[in-house]
Amino acid sequence: MKKTIAVIDGLKYSESTTEYAVHVAKLTGSxxxxxxxxxFTYHSYKTYELVGGRGYVNEEKMERLKKSDDQSREEATQKFSIACQEAGINFNVHHDRNxxxxxxxxxxxxxxxxVxxxxxxxTHYEEKLPTRFVRDLLSEVQCPVLVVPKxxxxxxKAILLYDGEPASVxxxxxxxxxxAGAPNMEVEVVSVKGIKDTLHVPDNHLMKEFMKRHFPKATFTVLRGDAENEIVKQLKGSSTNLLIVLGAYNRGMVSRWFRPSMADMLMEELNKPLFIAHHS
Structure with a gap:
């Protein structure tokens, strides 16, 4: 049985994270x-809210706000647990306080x-996508990540972005x-090549031989032009509910065009889940 972890902020509970995580757990038997x-450094309140008229911290108000945060976190735990119980999946909860x-x-x-x-x-603040926390996570994470919309x-359908480099494979x-437990999912491999290049998939024979063993019904699409622009244009035009699979999100250039800016652009431009995996 696989292990999926869902990242939850108890002070700003994400229904979407729980729903996607439960969906994946059911689909994969996780x-x-x-x-x-x-x-312990993160609260719903700001420090200046605790300072009274004489410049001292209002201990009573701080205790009251801390209790409110504790209650919010407990309610979030209950929501998650109820969602898992109703879905009939195996689950448990970790509270990490550092x-x-x-x-x-x-x-x-x-x-x-x-997930x-x-x-x-x-933090207390809204940030544009991708947020600093998500960037830091994707740069150092030790397992694949499913980044989900709100x-x-x-x-x-799964769109597998492929440029012929080890990271995408x-x-x-x-x-x-x-x-592997979802054999009925529709799968399409999408590549982008230059205007003067052939429309063959990179490492055509090897890639199709590999895909036949994993997703035998997969289709292949080769686009021409700039990878980032063409992929966004292609995926924005789809009316199907897509899951997009792409290669490493590292600080260095690991793949020709599956670099951090590709994942960043997809998060900014598309309201779709992204499956992102490292290649060391």
């Missing part, structure tokens, strides 16, 4: 763990998949291992 990052990003990176070592909403910040929509391979 055990689901809710990771509640109850970072620095959120450090705790999550450690948890990712022991997971097959991590997180694209807007998570674990609203849940069950995916019907690794992402597809990892995806195939996790979703």
């Amino acid at each position: 055990h689901l763990v809710g990771i509640f990052l109850d970072d 620095i959120a990003i450090h705790e999550l990176l450690h948890e990712s070592i022991f997971a097959d998949l991590l 997180i909403e694209s807007k998570e910040t674990f 609203n849940f929509t069950p995916f019907e 690794y992402a597809i391979k990892t995806f195939s291992y996790l979703y």
